[in-house]
Amino acid sequence: MRKAIVAVVGRPNVGKSTLFNTIAGKQISIVQDTPGVTRDRIYAEASWLNYHFTLVDTGGIEPVSDDILLKQMRSQAELAIETADVIIFVTDVRSGVVDADYEVANMLRKSKKPVVLCVNKVDSVKKFGNDIYEFYSLALGEPFAVSSANHMGIGDLLEEVVKHFPKEGEAEEEDDRLKIALIGKPNVGKSSLTNKLLGENRVIVSDIAGTTRDAIDTEIIHNGVPYVFIDTAGLRRKGRVTEEIERYSVIRTVSAVDRADICIVLLDATEGITDGDTRIAGIAHESGKGVILAVNKWDLVEKDDKTMQEFTKKLREKFSYMDYAEILFISAETGQRTQKIFEMVDRIHENQVLRIKTGVLNEIMARATAMKQPPSDKGKRLKLFYITQASVSPPTFVIFVNDRELMHFSYTRYIENQIRENFGFRGTPIRFIIRERGEEK
Numbered sequence: 419m420r421k422a423i424v425a426v427v428g429r430p431n432v433g434k435s436t437l438f439n440t441i442a443g444k445q446i447s448i449v450q451d452t453p454g455v456t457r458d459r460i461y462a463e464a465s466w467l468n469y470h471f472t473l474v475d476t477g478g479i480e481p482v483s484d485d486i487l488l489k490q491m492r493s494q495a496e497l498a499i500e501t502a503d504v505i506i507f508v509t510d511v512r513s514g515v516v517d518a519d520y521e522v523a524n525m526l527r528k529s530k531k532p533v534v535l536c537v538n539k540v541d542s543v544k545k546f547g548n549d550i551y552e553f554y555s556l557a558l559g560e561p562f563a564v565s566s567a568n569h570m571g572i573g574d575l576l577e578e579v580v581k582h583f584p585k586e587g588e589a590e591e592e593d594d595r596l597k598i599a600l601i602g603k604p605n606v607g608k609s610s611l612t613n614k615l616l617g618e619n620r621v622i623v624s625d626i627a628g629t630t631r632d633a634i635d636t637e638i639i640h641n642g643v644p645y646v647f648i649d650t651a652g653l654r655r656k657g658r659v660t661e662e663i664e665r666y667s668v669i670r671t672v673s674a675v676d677r678a679d680i681c682i683v684l685l686d687a688t689e690g691i692t693d694g695d696t697r698i699a700g701i702a703h704e705s706g707k708g709v710i711l712a713v714n715k716w717d718l719v720e721k722d723d724k725t726m727q728e729f730t731k732k733l734r735e736k737f738s739y740m741d742y743a744e745i746l747f748i749s750a751e752t753g754q755r756t757q758k759i760f761e762m763v764d765r766i767h768e769n770q771v772l773r774i775k776t777g778v779l780n781e782i783m784a785r786a787t788a789m790k791q792p793p794s795d796k797g798k799r800l801k802l803f804y805i806t807q808a809s810v811s812p813p814t815f816v817i818f819v820n821d822r823e824l825m826h827f828s829y830t831r832y833i834e835n836q837i838r839e840n841f842g843f844r845g846t847p848i849r850f851i852i853r854e855r856g857e858e859k
């Protein structure tokens with residue numbers, strides 16, 4: 419099931435960030451530990467009761483003048499409308515309804531997106547209760563009185579929000595088709611690649627029901643096997659605040675990756691590797707999904723017999739934390755090597771679901787520890803007792819040790835390399851859970 423996206427919009431200073439923090443609680447998920455990934459708080463994975471959703475904060479509008487303010491608010495609301503499933507429109511009981519609120523309310527209403535109207539800073543119902551009525555004039559339905567600062571009214575607000583979520587099982591049936599997200603910065607050729615693949619293969623359905631307008635799902639049959647490609651369509655950039663575009667592009671990528679089994683990170687061969695690429699690859703890496711780094715527009719590159727090798731080397735350096743990723747040089751324009759994608763995706767999927775017998779794993783580990791002694795600290799040496807595979811997609815291994823503290827990242831990496839030497843697992847990350855013996859499962 420795709421996670422719902424909830425966006426918080428409203429004028430500056432009405433308390434959007436405070437509400438965001440209150441809803442997200444401690445669950446704020448900043449993409450961490452991956453170089454190049456922005457540390458700014460862009461979104462949070464939030465949950466309420468049994469509902470899980472992605473919460474998007476909007477902010478940072480500097481009210482230079484009323485004109486500019488209005489323009490920026492419009493642009494912000496437009497982005498939210500294009501991307502979110504539900505919009506929380508935040509207003510401020512202390513300032514009452516102001517002109518800018520009417521403007522935004524009109525846009526939101528016209529969009530036909532579910533909107534939940536939040537009247538914030540109602541710290542005391544006794545004191546402010548009567549001031550809530552005027553918010554009915556925004557014609558967005560019932561206003562929900564909230565005090566974000568005091569965590570009041572949040573439950574009622576969220577109850578209304580989750581009512582608008584796509585219903586479980588409504589669009590999604592058992593679906594064992596492989597899903598492939600095409601991600602990458604603007605203009606790298608995502609749409610061109612989809613079109614090329616479409617042109618060269620049999621197409622059954624496009625625009626599958628149950629998907630949002632921002633990501634277009636296309637089913638492509640190749641050698642009789644159906645694949646679903648998720649294309650993250652570009653956002654129009656005219657007159658938009660750049661950071662906001664960035665923010666929503668990230669959300670779209672996250673959402674597409676979330677639904678996919680394998681991500682194809684497209685890069686533009688003519689531009690080399692940019693920060694934008696690193697950020698997007700980081701999202702794929704953190705997700706645990708399969709990854710192909712596809713260098714597109716290869717037709718535009720002047721090359722000799724070393725060019726591909728040199729580019730590969732640069733990729734491996736820049737993306738050293740994801741050396742499992744497969745690399746492909748393609749041209750969405752000429753179709754060069756684009757058909758290889760299917761073969762590669764199949765192979766990666768086989769690796770994602772590969773299970774290794776416990777006996778074999780323990781043999782590999784025994785050999786590995788004999789070849790390279792485990793580290794020790796303050797006279798205590800790391801002992802690895804037992805390894806077993808706990809799950810697939812991504813393949814996850816549990817290693818039982820005497821002291822978790824002694825299991826350094828570099829030694830885990832060494833064990834990973836030993837496993838990869840034997841089984842490859844190309845294209846998929848593999849994960850390790852380190853447990854001390856005697857600990858409960």
Ligand SMILES: Nc1nc2c(ncn2[C@@H]2O[C@H](COP(=O)(O)OP(=O)(O)OP(=O)(O)O)[C@@H](O)[C@H]2O)c(=O)[nH]1
Nearest residue numbers: 429430431432433434435436477478539565566567
């Ligand atoms: N009394 C009261 N103050 C609040 C409440 N929620 C937020 N505030 C205050 O309102 C001010 C603005 O809050 P923010 O959460 O930063 O507002 P914002 O809408 O994110 O502002 P921008 O980032 O400028 O768009 C801060 O001083 C908050 O402490 C509330 O429920 N009650």
Ligand SMILES: Nc1nc2c(ncn2[C@@H]2O[C@H](COP(=O)(O)OP(=O)(O)OP(=O)(O)O)[C@@H](O)[C@H]2O)c(=O)[nH]1
Nearest residue numbers: 604605606607608609610651652714715749750751
């Ligand atoms: N020469 C060449 N041009 C390409 C190739 N792939 C894409 N292009 C061109 O690059 C431009 C951008 O391609 P799009 O497919 O629109 O890129 P996109 O990633 O979907 O862009 P957004 O929608 O902005 O995210 C177009 O002019 C394409 O014709 C390629 O392999 N070779």
